[in-house]
Amino acid sequence: xxxxxxxxxxxxxxxxxxxxxxxxxxxxxxxxxxxxxxxxxxxxxxxxxxxxxxxxxxxxxxxxxxxxxxxxxxxxxxxxxxxxxxxxxxxxxxxxxxxxxxxxxxxxxxxxxxxxxxxxxxxxxxxxxxxxxxxxxxxxxxxxxxxxxxxxxxxxxxxxxxxxxxxxxxxxxxxxxxxxxxxxxxxxxxxxxxxxxxxxxxxxxxxxxxxxxxxxxxxxxxxxxxxxxxxxxxxxxxxxxxxxxxxxxxxxxxxxxxxxxxxxxxxxxxxxxxxxxxxxxxxxxxxxxxxxxxxxxxxxxxxxxxxxxxxxxxxxxxxxxxxxxxxxxxxxxxx
Numbered sequence: 001x002x003x004x005x006x007x008x009x010x011x012x013x014x015x016x017x018x019x020x021x022x023x024x025x026x027x028x029x030x031x032x033x034x035x036x037x038x039x040x041x042x043x044x045x046x047x048x049x050x051x052x053x054x055x056x057x058x059x060x061x062x063x064x065x066x067x068x069x070x071x072x073x074x075x076x077x078x079x080x081x082x083x084x085x086x087x088x089x090x091x092x093x094x095x096x097x098x099x100x101x102x103x104x105x106x107x108x109x110x111x112x113x114x115x116x117x118x119x120x121x122x123x124x125x126x127x128x129x130x131x132x133x134x135x136x137x138x139x140x141x142x143x144x145x146x147x148x149x150x151x152x153x154x155x156x157x158x159x160x161x162x163x164x165x166x167x168x169x170x171x172x173x174x175x176x177x178x179x180x181x182x183x184x185x186x187x188x189x190x191x192x193x194x195x196x197x198x199x200x201x202x203x204x205x206x207x208x209x210x211x212x213x214x215x216x217x218x219x220x221x222x223x224x225x226x227x228x229x230x231x232x233x234x235x236x237x238x239x240x241x242x243x244x245x246x247x248x249x250x251x252x253x254x255x256x257x258x259x260x261x262x263x264x265x266x267x268x269x270x271x272x273x274x275x276x277x278x279x280x281x282x283x284x285x286x287x288x289x290x291x292x293x294x295x296x297x298x299x300x301x302x303x304x305x306x307x308x309x310x311x312x313x314x315x316x317x318x319x320x321x322x323x324x325x326x327x328x329x330x331x332x333x334x335x
Contacts, residue, residue: 001026002026002029002040002042002048002057003047003048004022004025004055004143005047005048005049005055007050008050008055009022010082011052011184012072012220013221014214016258018027018072020329021072021073022325023053025070026053027069027104028104029055029057029068029070031060031102032070032099032102032104032106033068033070034180035099035168036061036068036106037062038059038061038066038068038106039060039067040057040058040059041058041059041060042057042058042289049067049112052229053071053072053074053077054069054070054071054072054077054211054228055069055070055187056068056069057069057070057220058109059098059106059155060174061094061106063225065108066108066109067097067106067107067109067110068104068105068106068107068110068194069104069105069107069129070102070103070104070255071104071105072103073082073103075133076229076230076231077103077145077201078103078147079148079231080105080228080229080230080231080277081095081098081100081147082103082144082145082147083144083200083202083229083231084105084107084115084229085144086137086142086144086145086200087134087135087137087200087321089108089221089225090134090135090137090265090320091130091131091133091134091225091255092131092134092202092226092227092229093107093108093146093211093226093227094106094108095107095223096108096137096241096287099235100105107213110202110211110212110213110225110227111211111212111213111214112211113212114211114212115140115207115208115210115211115224116128116207116208116210116211116224116266117118117208117246117247119185119206119207119246123264124243125202125266125267126271127210127222127223127224128205128207128210128243128267128271128272129267129269129270129271129272130222130270130271131205131222131224131225131297132202132205132236132239132270132271133270133271133272134222135199135200135201135202135205135229136199136200136201136236136319137199137200138198138199139198139200139220145200145273147234147264148200148231148232148233149232149233150198150233150234151189151201151232151233151234151235152189152190154232154234154243155184155185155186155188156185156189156286157183158181158185159182159185159186162181162182162185162287162288162291163178163182165291165295166178169291169295170205170256170293172290172291172303173290173294173307173311173318174293174318175310177287177288177307177310177314177316177318177326179309180283180287180310180314181283181288183286184280184281184283184284185284188233188277188280188281188282188284191235191272191287192229197235197236198233198235198301199234199235200231201205201231201232201233201234201235201236201238201239202226202229202231202239203229203230203231203238203239203242204229204230205226205239205242205243206227206230206242206243206245206246206330207243207246207247208243208246209226209227209228210224210225210226210227211224211225211227212224213225214318217289217310218279224280229321236271236273236279236283237268237273237274237277237278237281238281238285240264240267240268240273240281240282241269241278241281241282241285241286242260243263243267244260244263244264244282244309244313245285245286245289245305245309245330246329247329248260248305248324248325248327248329249324249329250311251263251324251325253325256312256323256324257312257317257324260309260312260313261279261313264278264279264313279313281315282309282310282313283310283313286306286307286309286310287310289302289308290303290306290307291296293306301327301328302328302330304321304322304327304328305327305328305330308321308322308324320328
């Protein structure tokens with residue numbers, strides 16, 4: 001029996017759908033092992049890896065290292081295999097096989113002990129930029145493209161949803177910040193529909209979703225590859241926000257607000273992106289995040305972080321927020 005990591009169990013044990021999925025995991029694992037003729041490659045007593053919404057089991061297929069990923073069925077997970085197939089191992093982990101019914105994938109195995117989170121920021125910027133350039137492929141006639149949402153459609157939906165949620169939550173931050181996000185949704189959404197610059201967008205390309213490779217197993221490819229894409233189609237600048245809401249404590253103490261804006265500019269330039277478009281999209285994404293956190297009492301720290309980033313990028317950092325270097329990292333929700 002493969003143990004279920006404690007944080008994954010705690011996350012999905014809160015409702016009946018999650019508990020049903022947890023109960024199904026042993027059977028799903030067994031079926032995948034049989035389907036793809038795999039053997040488990042875990043040391044005795046070791047736990048498999050996991051992300052926020054998936055279990056990842058190191059396996060062997062005919063002596064070759066691989067990773068079996070079984071995700072909780074949700075919108076992003078259902079189309080992840082399409083994005084990985086389109087990238088074909090360029091900039092991202094290579095998809096070896098997939099089973100849509102069980103939301104299972106067989107992936108090449110990366111080095112889970114080495115991620116971009118631990119790299120110096122200058123190195124992280126260059127690696128992130130290079131990966132973004134590889135991932136930003138234009139649509140073609142392959143059928144996988146049909147399954148993705150468009151970034152502009154997301155913006156149009158937010159134009160309706162954000163004001164309604166802001167009112168429902170009793171206006172948890174000033175109206176001007178909401179209006180800043182809505183302006184982005186309206187202007188960039190319209191630009192995105194007209195510009196004809198659609199690419200495949202990894203919308204969750206933060207430092208911990210970029211893992212190291214082994215040179216012998218990945219000849220001719222970079223030292224890092226992306227995982228967990230949460231893919232959409234649209235302006236590539238939509239992808240910049242996650243590297244702004246992580247590693248905040250590494251911003252310069254003397255002026256973290258300027259440091260945040262410089263990081264947005266520098267990472268955008270490293271990827272060949274428009275820094276101003278990236279700044280705008282990041283405001284909208286963090287306001288949307290802030291409203292999600294405002295509805296969850298245990299996420300007060302996440303709410304403060306999102307409000308600091310959104311308002312700072314908008315040029316008017318909100319009062320009554322903790323100093324930047326006291327804001328929690330994602331996942332450390334309570335101040």
